[in-house]
Amino acid sequence: MGRGAELAALIGALGEAEAGRGSVFLLSGEPGIGKSRLADEAAAHARGRGLLVLRGRCWEAGGAPGYWPWVQVLRAYARGAEPYELRGLLGAGAPELAELLPELRELVGDLPRPAVHDPEALRFRLFDAVAVFLRAVADERALLVVLDDLHAADEPSLLLLEFLAGSTRDARVAVLGAYRDTETEPGHPLNRLIGDMVREPAVGRISLGGLGREEVGEYVELSAGRRAPEPVVEAIHERTAGNPLFVVETMRLLAAEGRLDRADAGTIVPAGVGQAIDRRLERLSEAARGALTIASVLGREFDPAVLERLDHDDDVAGALDEAIAARLVTASPRAPGLLRFSHALVRDALYGAIPARRRRDLHGRVGMELERRHRAEPGPHFAKLAQHFFEAAATEEAVEYAELGAEHAVSQLAYEEASRLYRLALRAFERGGATDESRLCGLLLGLGGPGARRRGGRREGNLPARGRGRPARWDGGAARSRSARIRRALGMDGAAGRPSHHPAARGSHRRATERGQRPARPVARAARRRAVEGQR
Ligand SMILES: Nc1ncnc2c1ncn2[C@@H]1O[C@H](COP(=O)(O)OP(=O)(O)O)[C@@H](O)[C@H]1O
Ligand SMILES: [Mg+2]
Structure with missing residues (x-):
């Protein structure tokens, strides 16, 4: 819905990348405004045109290893490639890349440790190795790298992004990085990075705002299956400020409460997206809410098998089915078998509602379980x-x-x-x-x-x-x-x-x-x- 101009800009960048003029696009906006969705659309376009798409998402609950989004990007490539192909592409930077992605050692056989010991020189070689590798990949097939939730990135990942912005300008690589701009207070490393990066000629920015009234109207019609009365659309647009997540959650709530058809539906729109989510969570059974609460301690994405061990007394599978049916949880697109909250705000709402003592207790149990597993x-x-x-x-x-x-x-x-x-x-x-x-x-x-x-x-x-x-x-x-x-x-x-x-x-x-x-x-x-x- 909408986003025509933004998508056009990104599609333009894909065309440029194919022609050997790489660029970096920084996509910002509040939570729920549609950054990930727009990135998905751009990725779908890229695949349609024959580009290779590699994605990495930062881990918002804290505790991911260093360079996590980049590890995912490299891993996505390594898993799909033949070892001989991989070895050729890794080139001289293979030992450095293996520091980032140790499984490379298994995939391509023994690799020496990097020969340099000065930390700064080592790091330069690592960054350069990643840049050279991505260029080599892109020589075969133009490349779109999508990095989502950069507001939660570790600082080294941001430095690597900055390095790449300067070194892939003449490569067949487009990079799209999305982040919440509501969460980066002045000292945040992302602000410095953006300040430095926007001076690069090949760096573009897209700031997403709310959907327009027309678009909200269409969206309401699409999800309700029929046109909604004008005052209802008006109220939803006004209350949600066109934030698509807020619109989606409101529509689902009104549908679940059977209130869509009421003439006063507009007046019962929740006051904020948090309230919309809270009200949807309240409709879950006790068992489902309990299971999701524990899952929220695990993070935005979680392994049902871990949850099963932490939540003994309930029918966890049944509880998760219920949450999936309510579309509060979906299958992770990244890893088969994992589940994820449909939006970080759903996880945050659950996590934020846990009383302090219980939260401490849950973190302790999660810690011990992860300790055992790993x-x-x-x-x-x-x-x-x-x-x-x-x-x-x-x-x-x-x-x-x-x-x-x-x-x-x-x-x-x-x-x-x-x-x-x-x-x-x-x-x-x-x-x-x-x-x-x-x-x-x-x-x-x-x-x-x-x-x-x-x-x-x-x-x-x-x-x-x-x-x-x-x-x-x-x-x-x-x-x-x-x-x-x-x-x-x-x-x-x-x-x-x-x-x-x-x-x-x-x-x-x-x-x-x-x-x-x-x-x-x-x-x-x-x-x-x-x-x-x-x-x-
Ligand atoms: N332009 C759009 N049209 C329809 N639905 C959208 C649009 N943008 C976002 N959404 C939906 O709104 C929700 C939140 O979007 P998301 O991309 O996850 O937000 P963000 O990444 O900015 O937090 C998702 O369910 C998504 O599918
Ligand atoms: Mg997102």
Whole structure:
């Protein structure tokens, strides 16, 4: 419905991409305004014209591993390709790409580890490897990459997008990135990215507003199967401001309540999309609402098998059938067997209604269940486990998984993500009233390591300061200087210790080296821990 001009612009970009003039389109708007739908339409057009479409969606509930949307994009390609084809396309960047997508090692056989160790150089090579790979794919067949929900992207993913915007201008690649612009407060990395990117000539922007009255009228007619009285359309258009999700939810609600035919239908339109969703949820059976509530803790997308284990007493399959019939839940287009809430706002409505204590309890149970499921290969799940245990106020587990997740992120070259996880660990640590100073040192050292590389200068909020010597306010700068102080105090800076990977610190390391001191040798984390503990 509607969106003719926006779709035309995107179709134009597809044509340009086919001709070797790549571009990036940023698609913004409030939740429910139709960003994902427009992206779907553009993807359908692209497929119709013979382009290859690769999609990635950011995980809104938090805890996805670094570069998650890009991992999905690469995975989508890798899964559909023959190994020999893949090996040819991966080229010299194969070791870097395998850091992002470890399964490449299985798909194309043994790959060496990247030969470079400088974090910044490594990351440049990774970004370049992705760009070269996408160009190679697009040489065969023009490409549309769709990245949805970028407001929930990890910062490294955004940096990679920015890199690609600059390097695929003459490639047969179109990129479409969608994000909520209602959710990016001034310090959000997305704002900086957009500010930087719009200066690129090949970057276009589309901001979606509400549907017009005509379109709402048509939509009401389409879903009701007949024309609605003018005052009803008028009221729906006015109350929903043309937000398609709000219109859809309102129509479904009126239909479910059997009120569509009433002349006063317009006056019973809910006051907001949240209320429309609430009223639809209220119509579910207790069992279905209970199951969906637990599912909301798992995230926008969930595995019914996990839900089954968490929700013992009810007929989970029956409950899910009911939710699917009500179109509050649908099959995930991404992965067979998974289900997803029809819209993030449905998940949010359920999640937001859980009382604090029950929420903590549920996060704890989800954390333990995921821990059990992913025991064999926990690496990609550390961040999610940290998130659940953090929400469960389980300090020990939260700190441990956040730290493991941070180390995993560093190994993936997702430094900003590592930094976020170290800060999560510190928050859990402080909140739990922990007094283990050596542990605190370990976390600060981690934060001052490669993970300290941060751009944009976002500040963390207040941290409760407990015990002696804790910083009362937490921010990256203070953390780094504190970390540097600790390093110096432990004799770990310069000659005696591990050089910081932070670019600013590298300068001082180089200066130290120029002064004739021996270059520092890497110290393993365990050894570092022992060193720290030995000082106490
Ligand atoms: N132009 C449109 N015409 C008809 N339905 C639409 C349109 N845009 C969005 N919708 C429907 O509205 C709902 C919300 O759209 P969605 O694309 O998920 O929003 P967003 O991604 O912006 O949050 C979906 O059910 C979608 O199918
Ligand atoms: Mg969407």
